[in-house]
Amino acid sequence: MAGALTAGASAAPAAPAAPDTPTSPAAGAEEVVNGDFENGSTAPWWWTENNPASVVDGRLCADVPAGTANPWDAIIGQNDLPVAPGETYALTYTASATVPVTITTNVQQATDPYTQYFTSADQLTAEPKAFTQTFTAKADDDAAQLAFQIGGSDEAYTFCVDDISLTSGAETPPYDPDTGSPVRVNQVGYLPAGPKTGVFVTDADDPAAWSLKNAAGAEVASGTTTPRGVDASSGQKVQSFDFSGVTAPGDGYTVTIGDQTSEPFSIGAGVYSELRKDALQYFYVERSGTPIRGDLVGDAWARPAGHLNVAPNRGDNGVSCVATAPCSYTLNAAGGWYDAGDQGKYVVNGGIAASQLLSSFERTLTAPGASKGALGDGKLRVPERGNGVPDILDEARWELAFLLSMQVPKGQKLAGMAHHKLHDAQWTALPTQPTDDDQPRELHPPSTAATLNLAAAAAQGARLFRGYDRAFSDKLLTAARTAYAAAVAHPAVYAPATDSVGGGAYNDDNVTDEFYWAAAELYITTGTSTYRDAVLRSPLWGKGADIFPQGGFSWGSTAALGALDLATVPNGLTARQRAEVRGEVTAAADGYAADAAKAAYGMPYAPEGGHWVWGSNSQVLNNAVVLATAADLTGAAKYRNAVLGAVDYVLGENPMNQSYVTGFGERSTQNEHNRIYAHQLDSDLAHPIAGSMAGGPDSSLEDPKAEQKLAGCVGAMCYIDDIESYSTNEMAINWNAPLAWVASYVDDLGMR
Ligand code: 9MR
Ligand code: 9MR
Numbered sequence: 001m002a003g004a005l006t007a008g009a010s011a012a013p014a015a016p017a018a019p020d021t022p023t024s025p026a027a028g029a030e031e032v033v034n035g036d037f038e039n040g041s042t043a044p045w046w047w048t049e050n051n052p053a054s055v056v057d058g059r060l061c062a063d064v065p066a067g068t069a070n071p072w073d074a075i076i077g078q079n080d081l082p083v084a085p086g087e088t089y090a091l092t093y094t095a096s097a098t099v100p101v102t103i104t105t106n107v108q109q110a111t112d113p114y115t116q117y118f119t120s121a122d123q124l125t126a127e128p129k130a131f132t133q134t135f136t137a138k139a140d141d142d143a144a145q146l147a148f149q150i151g152g153s154d155e156a157y158t159f160c161v162d163d164i165s166l167t168s169g170a171e172t173p174p175y176d177p178d179t180g181s182p183v184r185v186n187q188v189g190y191l192p193a194g195p196k197t198g199v200f201v202t203d204a205d206d207p208a209a210w211s212l213k214n215a216a217g218a219e220v221a222s223g224t225t226t227p228r229g230v231d232a233s234s235g236q237k238v239q240s241f242d243f244s245g246v247t248a249p250g251d252g253y254t255v256t257i258g259d260q261t262s263e264p265f266s267i268g269a270g271v272y273s274e275l276r277k278d279a280l281q282y283f284y285v286e287r288s289g290t291p292i293r294g295d296l297v298g299d300a301w302a303r304p305a306g307h308l309n310v311a312p313n314r315g316d317n318g319v320s321c322v323a324t325a326p327c328s329y330t331l332n333a334a335g336g337w338y339d340a341g342d343q344g345k346y347v348v349n350g351g352i353a354a355s356q357l358l359s360s361f362e363r364t365l366t367a368p369g370a371s372k373g374a375l376g377d378g379k380l381r382v383p384e385r386g387n388g389v390p391d392i393l394d395e396a397r398w399e400l401a402f403l404l405s406m407q408v409p410k411g412q413k414l415a416g417m418a419h420h421k422l423h424d425a426q427w428t429a430l431p432t433q434p435t436d437d438d439q440p441r442e443l444h445p446p447s448t449a450a451t452l453n454l455a456a457a458a459a460q461g462a463r464l465f466r467g468y469d470r471a472f473s474d475k476l477l478t479a480a481r482t483a484y485a486a487a488v489a490h491p492a493v494y495a496p497a498t499d500s501v502g503g504g505a506y507n508d509d510n511v512t513d514e515f516y517w518a519a520a521e522l523y524i525t526t527g528t529s530t531y532r533d534a535v536l537r538s539p540l541w542g543k544g545a546d547i548f549p550q551g552g553f554s555w556g557s558t559a560a561l562g563a564l565d566l567a568t569v570p571n572g573l574t575a576r577q578r579a580e581v582r583g584e585v586t587a588a589a590d591g592y593a594a595d596a597a598k599a600a601y602g603m604p605y606a607p608e609g610g611h612w613v614w615g616s617n618s619q620v621l622n623n624a625v626v627l628a629t630a631a632d633l634t635g636a637a638k639y640r641n642a643v644l645g646a647v648d649y650v651l652g653e654n655p656m657n658q659s660y661v662t663g664f665g666e667r668s669t670q671n672e673h674n675r676i677y678a679h680q681l682d683s684d685l686a687h688p689i690a691g692s693m694a695g696g697p698d699s700s701l702e703d704p705k706a707e708q709k710l711a712g713c714v715g716a717m718c719y720i721d722d723i724e725s726y727s728t729n730e731m732a733i734n735w736n737a738p739l740a741w742v743a744s745y746v747d748d749l750g751m752r
Contacts (some may be wrong), residue, residue: 077145333443352734362569513642705722
């Protein structure tokens, strides 16, 4: 995909001309002083010491040294630019670089924490290029800074800039993403005996004729669409079509309506086999503290071990506590998975992700029709393949071992609790390879939420590893019991929302759900009455609507994980108690299935207030996990069909016509927010490996790129496949885990 230039950028003629004038009729006064360098003066522009600048041929030019680490290690800037909240600005400039580089252009706070009002990754070459950008400021700042961050290049180069202008009164261009064909399908494919639906975006009121063609172009089925009115998730006017009657396996099917044709798709019992494998394989590539082997995953994704204290790296094998909450010990917390596009490691998120992998496996022990073989040993490309242990358990173990390493040692204050997280002192730039990360790694204070996450995941691991590695199983169970007891002793130690420098906060000040989940897992594993009583006395016992929120369970709302296991894994609850939990699962599934039936796009997700959250794709899939569990419990087709609706949605039958899983489908995500596989910013680097899922639409526009590019978007349209949009386009372990769970379920369905 071409993609790296921001949509507002345009190529310029070779000779630097006057800047494109902002299109707004109400364009305000010029804020930039001396943006054209006409009188030869550089004032009031400033620069960092390492890149002295001067006016050359009417442009401001600077010699940028080789080998700085971050974009902000070399800057040219101007201060004292006022920005007002809600005001829309036009920013224009013309820039060049004697070697191809990507610079970062920011309008931001001039002092720490340098909050960005606008940011753009601009690809420069020797040919001067004119950029025209618009953004709406959120903050009130009477002295903002325009900064061209020009560091981070391996090679030295000369940067030149000219015709710089910032004016208020601009108009936000209407949000008009390229969504390709209006005929929307699951771009991977459908199961032969499963439901098959698609969506047609059209202003027409009347039904239209659809035609399904095979790869040879021959019509194999036809019918008429059903008008569905305005789709609430997107504001699009839509119709739907149903070709469930077509069951012949094949690749290269398309649906045509009038002169519009869908992306191609397959029909086959094995359409989700690769998805199951790749969604799980993703975790190996996220491993920290070990080399990622090219012979296993391909050389493009191979890399040396990171965070092992090999200079310039600080390492996770002897981490001490943050200065604000010191401890007298260090922990060896090497290993585990990187969380997401950042290289932090967070116990709450690690716990839920590891647990959902364990659950994917545990389902094969309890669900009728689940295949043990497909998740057995030798199915993934991990170093442990062939060791007699199912690879999915080997992968989960990699994280479980990390979780245990985050526990406060015996004899210390808060012994048995888990440190909330471990990450860099400061946010690093994109791209940053783990081996190049020179930031100090720090343990953040223990929290009750992290402690209970560890307890739950370790208790579940203990029962699943019992038959494979008794010693590891015992170790997990001891850690789980110790953690649970520590949480009971310290039930309200919360990670604050403000602790979000250098890593995410994962703040949570309601741990009722974590208590329920941990007690449930410990009870299932041990049968001990203390844990049973903790489940039965939980304020959540009997409160299905709270256990299964409408918008889906998540890292911050984990009770569902406990309830799903109480409902499916053999345990000592009475028949009546068990029926109660199962009833909660099916009642929740009824709600999600009803949401799916209402939605033209068929996804079981109707967030309250139409507010699509950060990581919405994982919410869609977590609802699918509940639906699939209900299907396993009851055999009811409506639950299974709603799961398939979720899969269709994630794989392209959606308002963006976007497959959110890299490498799957014709229009799949490519530029997820990630520091390692940052191809969009450096073409020498790989794109993310196939099988990683983007967070997906987030209607709150929670990063500068989303604010700039998605203003005015509705719900499921609030997404952009841009590496800078971390609130819509990051990847994360807790998002791929339900993808793997659901892919595994639908692959098991087969439905020949
Ligand atoms: O890259 C970070 C991403 O992994 C997080 O999800 C996100 C929110 O915590 O923050 C990203 O980091 C940005 C930071 O919050 C603000 N400065 C720019 C950082 C890099 O994009
Ligand atoms: O998934 C998290 C989401 O629910 C929060 O709203 C968001 C902001 O706090 O953070 C998300 O988690 C990010 C974490 O903070 C840092 N690593 C990347 C995670 C995914 O974006």
